[in-house]
Amino acid sequence: MNAAASAIVETRTVVVNASRFRAAHEADWTRLEKLVTRMEKRSIRALSDDDILALPLLYRTTLSSLAVARDTSLDRGLIVYLEQLTTRAYFQIYGVQTSVWRQLGHFFARGWPEAVQGLWRETLVCVLLTLASAAVAFLLVRNDPSWFFGIIPESLAGGRDPSASAESLRRTLYERHNDGLATFATYLFTHNSQIAIFAFALGFAFAVPTILLILYNGLMLGAFFAVFAAKGLTFNLGGWLAIHGTTELFAIAIAGAAGLRIGMAIAFPGRDTRTESAVRAGRPAALAMAGTVLMLAMAGLLEGIGRQTIVDDFSRYAIGAAMLAGWLTYFYMPRKGRDATALPK
Amino acid sequence: MRRSFVTPEGVDLQLELGTAGARAGGFLIDAMMIVTILILMTLLLLSLAWASKAEWIVILWLLGFFVLRNGWFSLFEMGGRGATPGKRLMGLRVVARDGARLTGGAVIARNAMREIEVFLPLSFLAQQTAQGTADLFLVLFALVWSGIFLFFPLFNRDRLRIGDLVAGTWVVQTVGASLGADLVHEAGPSRRTFTEAALNLYGVYELQTLEDVLRSGNDDAVTTVARTIRDKAGIDEWGNDREFLADYYAALCVRLESGLMVGRRRENKFETALARR
Numbered sequence: 001m002n003a004a005a006s007a008i009v010e011t012r013t014v015v016v017n018a019s020r021f022r023a024a025h026e027a028d029w030t031r032l033e034k035l036v037t038r039m040e041k042r043s044i045r046a047l048s049d050d051d052i053l054a055l056p057l058l059y060r061t062t063l064s065s066l067a068v069a070r071d072t073s074l075d076r077g078l079i080v081y082l083e084q085l086t087t088r089a090y091f092q093i094y095g096v097q098t099s100v101w102r103q104l105g106h107f108f109a110r111g112w113p114e115a116v117q118g119l120w121r122e123t124l125v126c127v128l129l130t131l132a133s134a135a136v137a138f139l140l141v142r143n144d145p146s147w148f149f150g151i152i153p154e155s156l157a158g159g160r161d162p163s164a165s166a167e168s169l170r171r172t173l174y175e176r177h178n179d180g181l182a183t184f185a186t187y188l189f190t191h192n193s194q195i196a197i198f199a200f201a202l203g204f205a206f207a208v209p210t211i212l213l214i215l216y217n218g219l220m221l222g223a224f225f226a227v228f229a230a231k232g233l234t235f236n237l238g239g240w241l242a243i244h245g246t247t248e249l250f251a252i253a254i255a256g257a258a259g260l261r262i263g264m265a266i267a268f269p270g271r272d273t274r275t276e277s278a279v280r281a282g283r284p285a286a287l288a289m290a291g292t293v294l295m296l297a298m299a300g301l302l303e304g305i306g307r308q309t310i311v312d313d314f315s316r317y318a319i320g321a322a323m324l325a326g327w328l329t330y331f332y333m334p335r336k337g338r339d340a341t342a343l344p345k
Numbered sequence: 346m347r348r349s350f351v352t353p354e355g356v357d358l359q360l361e362l363g364t365a366g367a368r369a370g371g372f373l374i375d376a377m378m379i380v381t382i383l384i385l386m387t388l389l390l391l392s393l394a395w396a397s398k399a400e401w402i403v404i405l406w407l408l409g410f411f412v413l414r415n416g417w418f419s420l421f422e423m424g425g426r427g428a429t430p431g432k433r434l435m436g437l438r439v440v441a442r443d444g445a446r447l448t449g450g451a452v453i454a455r456n457a458m459r460e461i462e463v464f465l466p467l468s469f470l471a472q473q474t475a476q477g478t479a480d481l482f483l484v485l486f487a488l489v490w491s492g493i494f495l496f497f498p499l500f501n502r503d504r505l506r507i508g509d510l511v512a513g514t515w516v517v518q519t520v521g522a523s524l525g526a527d528l529v530h531e532a533g534p535s536r537r538t539f540t541e542a543a544l545n546l547y548g549v550y551e552l553q554t555l556e557d558v559l560r561s562g563n564d565d566a567v568t569t570v571a572r573t574i575r576d577k578a579g580i581d582e583w584g585n586d587r588e589f590l591a592d593y594y595a596a597l598c599v600r601l602e603s604g605l606m607v608g609r610r611r612e613n614k615f616e617t618a619l620a621r622r
Contacts, residue, residue, distance in 0.1 A: 016529045016598045029524065043425065063356050074601055076553045077525040077560060084522045087358050091438065091519065094353070095427055095446060103423075103449055111450070186404045190411040197415060201460035204494075204507055262511060279442075279513030286454030286512070 018075035025065050032058040033085055039092045059089045107287070115287040116331040122257030122264075129211065130218035130253065137222030142230070151223045160224065166231035173233065173240045177308045185304025192248065192296045196255035200262075200289040207263025214256045217249075239313035242320030244303035250327055251295035258285035258292075295327070348503065348515075350444060362504050363437045363516040374431030379413050386413075414464075418456040423449055436520045442513050455508030462507055466491030525560055529595040537592055543578035544600045548611040552601055555594050559587075 035055055038046045047055070066082040073079065116123070140147040145162035152161075160172055177184075195213070202209035221241075228237040265281030266274060302319070310316060350360040363371075386409050394402045421429040427439045427447055439455070441447050469487040498504045509515055547555075558566050564587075571586035574593060604611060611617075 016595070016602050018598075019527050019530045022527055022530075026524070040426070060354065063352065063354055067356050072602065072605055074549055074552055074598055074605070075528070076556055077528075081522050081524045083359060084520065086352075086356070087360065087517075088519060090352055090358060091427070091440070094444075095425070095440070107449065115450075180400060183400055183403045183407070186407045190407050193411065193415075197457050198460050201458050204458065204461060204511065275510060275513075278511050282454040282511035283448060283450035283513065286457060287450045289457060290449075290453050 016075070017073040018069070018078050021065065021069060021073060022078070025061065028058055028061045029065070029082070029085060032062050032089055036085070036088045036092055040088065044092075055089075056093065059086070059093055062086050062089065107290075110335070111287050112291040113331050113333075113335070115284040116254055116291065118284055119254065119257040119261055119288055120332070122260040123253050125260065126214050126253040126256040129214050130221065130249065133215045133218030134222035134225065137219040138226045138229070139222075141223050141226035145227075145230075148223050148227060151219050156220075160227060162227050162230065164227070166233065169228055169231055169233055170236065173236050174311045175308075176311060181305045181308055183304075184308075185300045187300075188304050189297045189300030192252075192300065193293045196252060196289065196292045196296060199252070199255045200259045200285065203259025203262040203285075204266065205263065206267045207260045210256050210259035210263060214252070217252060236313060239316035239320075240307065243307050243310065243316040244299045244320070246320040246324035247295055247302060247327065248299035250324065251292040251299060254295075255289050255292045258289045261285045298323075346502075346504070348517075350440075352444065360440070361518045363435070363518050365498055365504060367435045367437055367518070368432075368498070368504070368516055371429070371431035371435040371437055374434055375417065375429050376431075378430060379417055383410065383413055415456075418459065419452050422447070422452045422456070432516070436518055437516050438519045439514050440517050442515050447514065451512040451514055455506070455512035455514050458506070458508035458511055461491075462494045462497070466495060528556060528559055528591065529598055531591065539580075539593065539596050540578070543580065543593075544597055546574070546577055546614060547597060548613040548616055549601060550613040552594070552597050555590065555597070559590060559594060 031054070035047060035051055035058070044052070062082060063086050066079070066086050069075075069079050069082055137147075137151055141151070141162070148157075148162050158172075160169060199210050199213050202213065225234065225237060228234060261281045262278065262285055265277040269277035272280070302323070306319065307316070310319070346362045346364075347359045348362055350358045352358060387406065390402050390406050390409075393399075418429055422439050426433060428437060432438065439447060439452070441451060466487075469484075469491060494507055497510075498506050501510075503509075503515055505515060555570065558570050567586050567590055571590050574580075574590070575582070601611060
């Protein structure tokens with residue numbers, strides 16, 4: 001044993017695995033490193049056709065070098081280098097997104113409507129909660145108008161309170177504005193979208209704040225209806241609201257539903273672990289929420305521009321109903337067969 | 346902190362998670378960039394508004410603010426790099442925990458959660474400064490509530506933000522190491538032989554520590570380590586410490602690797618040379 005060991009030492013022509021390994025593969029590693037660096041700095045378009053063809057081969061060679069090096073070599077510098085190189089290459093090869101257009105196409109064709117479809121129970125709950133709280137606020141304010149001030153902050157009421165005359169209330173519904181409509185629409189869009197995103201994020205706290213937001217939204221709705229109903233303006237307020245409200249309230253219900261789904265998934269994960277359950281709920285819910293931003297952009301246009309220029313009740317109802325029908329068809333229309341725009345898994 | 350991450354080829358890449366410090370740094374860089382762009386945009390649009398008073402300037406500002414606040418993180422992370430400029434500078438990257446591709450849904454989910462992690466505490470603070478002193482209990486409640494979300498990454502072993510938790514992502518380091526020199530090859534043909542007893546002193550852990558010492562090039566460390574090894578092995582003074590260590594490293598590496606070949610891996614000096622794993 002002793003003789004054998006010293007013999008190795010004496011006749012050594014430097015044959016540790018790391019050296020042998022480097023001699024055999026270092027050229028491949030260096031080439032891969034160069035390609036990956038170029039892709040990281042610029043993009044895959046910076047590579048020539050030959051390089052692109054070589055990339056997967058080089059990646060697998062390096063990956064197998066890593067596997068072998070881990071088991072046979074004790075050169076930690078080498079192993080760390082191979083680990084980091086393969087990791088970088090992995091992200092360049094497997095992490096690359098499909099083109100933005102393809103992703104957008106998939107979002108509109110499948111991702112968004114399917115995400116909303118998947119949330120139908122939660123959406124229904126949000127709609128019912130809104131209606132219920134609106135009914136409660138309506139009854140409260142009809143019986144005792146002082147409740148109105150407990151529900152609606154003065155800045156929001158803008159004179160539309162129980163003490164206002166029928167004439168002034170009517171005027172708020174049919175006022176025509178011509179200045180700053182686009183600005184108003186943009187403001188409404190960004191403001192409402194922020195609330196939708198907020199409602200989604202708050203879902204994490206076991207959905208309690210999300211439900212409170214939805215309930216409060218319903219309360220405000222009911223309180224306003226009570227004020228206008230007292231002056232016989234229910235139908236008119238309905239038109240004023242319907243033109244954008246079908247889109248806006250639907251969007252808020254979906255955003256609330258997305259928050260609700262996350263909160264429920266975390267509170268009651270069922271058979272899954274809490275993290276698995278959160279992820280399974282979180283990703284589609286986020287898609288649905290991103291869609292509500294688009295819905296709210298449309299609602300902002302309808303409210304900011306459409307409502308200010310269209311003052312006929314029937315046109316307002318018609319537009320509102322058409323929008324609602326459009327959204328319902330788009331979201332809940334059954335989609336059969338394979339997904340032509342599916343992203344490769 | 347390393348986490349196992351198996352590629353489709355079945356090799357475990359052993360990802361290194363981003364440290365809390367690096368991630369906070371990345372976020373601060375992004376935040377500063379957002380604020381700077383916001384200020385520049387505001388100044389530019391103000392100067393334009395001075396001249397023309399057009400309506401679209403206000404619209405542009407509102408939309409710009411909205412996109413900066415909600416889109417900065419998502420849009421950058423949806424790109425091929427999976428990182429915002431701040432993350433890139435800190436050598437970080439967002440990755441799906443299951444090894445699949447990072448989807449748009451995941452990126453949106455993890456960034457929408459910033460609403461309650463960052464903007465909520467910020468708006469509490471802003472309200473506080475605006476209103477002066479408010480109810481002490483309300484302030485305490487607000488701070489505790491937002492603190493839970495803000496410091497969430499420090500309370501779980503994978504350093505997950507709430508956004509990461511919901512989106513199924515984590516943030517890993519992607520620093521590129523360059524291939525160091527081959528120490529054994531560099532040492533050249535051996536100038537001396539070592540006795541069996543001298544080579545039986547150490548295991549893999551000590552070998553790799555020795556590798557670190559040699560690669561670091563710290564002369565004090567080389568001298569200290571060389572003296573320790575000589576004392577232990579009972580070897581007399583042998584001239585240049587660095588050459589001595591390089592030779593010893595090469596010899597020990599050859600010996601331990603030949604052990605590996607026959608299935609004997611000696612993890613450290615406490616295991617006996619012939620112990621089977």
